[in-house]
Amino acid sequence: xxxxxxxxxxxxxxxxxxxxxxxxxxxxxxxxxxxxxxxxxxxxxxxxxxxxxxxxxxxxxxxxxxxxxxxxxxxxxxxxxxxxxxxxxxxxxxxxxxxxxxxxxxxxxxxxxxxxxxxxxxxxxxxxxxxxxxxxxxxxxxxxxxxxxxxxxxxxxxxxxxxxxxxxxxxxxxxxxxxxxxxxxxxxxxxxxxxxxxxxxxxxxxxxxxxxxxxxxxxxxxxxxxxxxxxxxxxxxxxxxxxxxxxxxxxxxxxxxxxxxxxxxxxxxxxxxxxxxxxxxxxxxxxxxxxxxxxxxxxxxxxxxxxxxxxxxxxxxxxxxxxxxxxxxxxxxxxxxxxxxxxxxxxxxxxxxxxxxxxxxxxxxxxxxxxxxxxxxxxxxxxxxxxxxxxxxxxxxxxxxxxxxxxxxxxxxxxxxxxxxxxxxxxxxxxxxxxxxxxxxxxxxxxxxxxxxxxxxxxxxxxxxxxxxxxxxxxxxxxxxxxxxxxxxxxxxxxxxxxxxxxxxxxxxxxxxxxxxxxxxxxxxxxxxxxxxxxxxxxxxxxxxxxxxxxxxxxxxxxxxxxxxxxxxxxxxxxxxxxxxxxxxxxxxxxxxxxxxxxxxxxxxxxxxxxxxxxxx
Amino acid sequence: xxxxxxxxxxxxxxxxxxxxxxxxxxxxxxxxxxxxxxxxxxxxxxxxxxxxxxxxxxxxxxxxxxxxxxxxxxxxxxxxxxxxxxxxxxxxxxxxxxxxxxxxxxxxxxxxxxxxxxxxxxxxxxxxxxxxxxxxxxxxxxxxxxxxxxxxxxxxxxxxxxxxxxxxxxxxxxxxxxxxxxxxxxxxxxxxxxxxxxxxxxxxxxxxxxxxxxxxxxxxxxxxxxxxx
Numbered sequence: 001x002x003x004x005x006x007x008x009x010x011x012x013x014x015x016x017x018x019x020x021x022x023x024x025x026x027x028x029x030x031x032x033x034x035x036x037x038x039x040x041x042x043x044x045x046x047x048x049x050x051x052x053x054x055x056x057x058x059x060x061x062x063x064x065x066x067x068x069x070x071x072x073x074x075x076x077x078x079x080x081x082x083x084x085x086x087x088x089x090x091x092x093x094x095x096x097x098x099x100x101x102x103x104x105x106x107x108x109x110x111x112x113x114x115x116x117x118x119x120x121x122x123x124x125x126x127x128x129x130x131x132x133x134x135x136x137x138x139x140x141x142x143x144x145x146x147x148x149x150x151x152x153x154x155x156x157x158x159x160x161x162x163x164x165x166x167x168x169x170x171x172x173x174x175x176x177x178x179x180x181x182x183x184x185x186x187x188x189x190x191x192x193x194x195x196x197x198x199x200x201x202x203x204x205x206x207x208x209x210x211x212x213x214x215x216x217x218x219x220x221x222x223x224x225x226x227x228x229x230x231x232x233x234x235x236x237x238x239x240x241x242x243x244x245x246x247x248x249x250x251x252x253x254x255x256x257x258x259x260x261x262x263x264x265x266x267x268x269x270x271x272x273x274x275x276x277x278x279x280x281x282x283x284x285x286x287x288x289x290x291x292x293x294x295x296x297x298x299x300x301x302x303x304x305x306x307x308x309x310x311x312x313x314x315x316x317x318x319x320x321x322x323x324x325x326x327x328x329x330x331x332x333x334x335x336x337x338x339x340x341x342x343x344x345x346x347x348x349x350x351x352x353x354x355x356x357x358x359x360x361x362x363x364x365x366x367x368x369x370x371x372x373x374x375x376x377x378x379x380x381x382x383x384x385x386x387x388x389x390x391x392x393x394x395x396x397x398x399x400x401x402x403x404x405x406x407x408x409x410x411x412x413x414x415x416x417x418x419x420x421x422x423x424x425x426x427x428x429x430x431x432x433x434x435x436x437x438x439x440x441x442x443x444x445x446x447x448x449x450x451x452x453x454x455x456x457x458x459x460x461x462x463x464x465x466x467x468x469x470x471x472x473x474x475x476x477x478x479x480x481x482x483x484x485x486x487x488x489x490x491x492x493x494x495x496x497x498x499x500x501x502x503x504x505x506x507x508x509x510x511x512x513x514x515x516x517x518x519x520x521x522x523x524x525x526x527x528x529x530x531x532x533x534x535x536x537x538x539x540x541x542x543x544x545x546x547x548x549x550x551x552x553x554x555x556x557x558x559x560x561x562x563x564x565x566x567x568x569x570x571x572x573x574x575x576x577x578x579x580x581x582x583x584x585x586x587x588x589x590x591x592x593x594x595x596x597x598x599x600x601x602x603x604x605x606x607x608x609x610x611x612x613x614x615x616x617x
Numbered sequence: 618x619x620x621x622x623x624x625x626x627x628x629x630x631x632x633x634x635x636x637x638x639x640x641x642x643x644x645x646x647x648x649x650x651x652x653x654x655x656x657x658x659x660x661x662x663x664x665x666x667x668x669x670x671x672x673x674x675x676x677x678x679x680x681x682x683x684x685x686x687x688x689x690x691x692x693x694x695x696x697x698x699x700x701x702x703x704x705x706x707x708x709x710x711x712x713x714x715x716x717x718x719x720x721x722x723x724x725x726x727x728x729x730x731x732x733x734x735x736x737x738x739x740x741x742x743x744x745x746x747x748x749x750x751x752x753x754x755x756x757x758x759x760x761x762x763x764x765x766x767x768x769x770x771x772x773x774x775x776x777x778x779x780x781x782x783x784x785x786x787x788x789x790x791x792x793x794x795x796x797x798x799x800x801x802x803x804x805x806x807x808x809x810x811x812x813x814x815x816x817x818x819x820x821x822x823x824x825x826x827x828x829x830x831x832x833x834x835x836x837x838x839x840x841x842x843x844x845x846x
Contacts, residue, residue: 121771135760142760183775186782193789329705332659436790
């Protein structure tokens, strides 16, 4: 950061080179959701057919929003709060809303990263701790809870989370989770210690490493037996599913959250750019790479899921073969996987009663392929189970968890940036505090708030935050962003800004999207989302060993006070928008001669005059 | 003589037939004192599986006799005390152990179970099999105690990672402060040197006279150094 003490204005930090900026933006956009949400959506919404609504949403909603954010950040050269204040002081609340949402997302996102760290630390053992059940107290058998479910489930729910039976039972804080959370925040802090100087160097690793690991996994996974079953299952399009409106809604929300717009982080990142930079090309690059990464990641994920399903199918049949061989005292390996069906038919027709008494498990490959999972379930249960079967499990586990950690870390950078830059702009902390200490204070506050997630009910709270914080408020913020830029700032002014920055005016596609298509799509998605959510009282799955159908999760509705908190999480971030607008209106009414409200932001005024001078010359 | 030789022979023959018939009756499927054994040789050894024949069966009976001797010390169990029946192509059979003192009396189930538990690993290794591939139906194998190291390995990895991160944070925070202080010391020294040099230069300019203008260029460069501070 260059500081010229004589001019009095701190020159804004800037990227070392264009690659840093692009890698940071791509890293922010590409996150855990690309790996564990998109493949799941692809699977449940008819494989290849899902790509159609997804790409339509990308073209008409994702890319315009992305371009808009990058353009305003680069133009106004301040963080999200400053940008909206510059456009119109009445819109200042949009930036504050972004900051609050970034804060809320920060705290639960880093908790997920702390879980990834926990698994990473445990991947250096032989055998892997989630491959075996522990013994019970008197060493006569295996732990009951583990036997009824699987070792992988037991390790996740009991040894990692020590989860309670429902969200109301809070339990106590678990020291191992606190320790992992502290490590996760320390890693975030060390990357952010010098602002974008240190972060810009960290992204060289965190943004590129996941691609390397995905490629390694791609090569390994496609050579596993059963991979082709998984891939065919994923990509075989089922066209009739497109008639379901839920598919379109999910595609639109997925593209929206995947691109990480409305967090304010992208605005901050592009504000460090030089004034004349082709942000149109940047936006298209980031958007396309984000979607391409999702599709690229789903190939190894689905190969591995196919491999796992094939393994489960084969072991199911081997169990049946063993039962049949033992019961009918046939010679070993007379019944093999290949001739199982003929033998089964023969035995069933000759001795139907005896075969029925054996209670053989029905083995259906399609059913095993259908067992889909997304989110933490995919990473910590399904994938860890698949990794056990692969030769050299420790290596694959370590690689996988480092990849997840890099993906999440680069997204955390954007979230933290969405908090730090507005705080610097709002001058909430006095200037004499060095930047390192400010970052430390923010990290400490986030860490202390996130201790909530280390309780026994922590996972349930993470799901609450994950489902509701990162959805409705962002839609509202994005809607106001687009309306603010296109109608308050004015399409003509915005076109002039873009002409200044890139040298050409936006073409008809961008204009049409910004003025009509994207706000309309956002409104439709928002209304549909609220309607769908409001139709049923929200429920959540719980892990209850005393449940009759354990190991199935027991689905219970959220208690009313949690429901109230959910409403608060959706509403509180966006209340700042009307509140700030009201405040400004009252001030304007009270003192009408202070017409130039931009005087509040002196620095912005100074920089604007400098740039106006540059424009004239 | 009470019995003639012929009657003696008859009685002996009768006893012999009775005992062997009894012996055969002792060993049958679902015998109260018997156990079923199941071997899965191909599953355990794959291509190196041996063929199960009567010689292997002899080894089994001998191993079991050894196990019984090991447990009930003093009693001389022989191979003939281990009776086997109901062999199937699966390679499973029933066996029963008779007492060495009385071939008609089977040894109690608990003793047999204890004997097998004690010598389980020896029996397994005689056949190159494991607890899962050499099954005694009804005798659950004792589970191996899990190896728990003193320090959990994850704490070691955690210590390494956190140690390097912590060291990195301290270095990144302290280095600029130290660097600045070192620079300040250096510049103070330079300042003293420059002041000394300036005096000598001023003396020189006075001596050179017209060449003094050239010397002013040096002080011009000095100015730049001052503003940089």
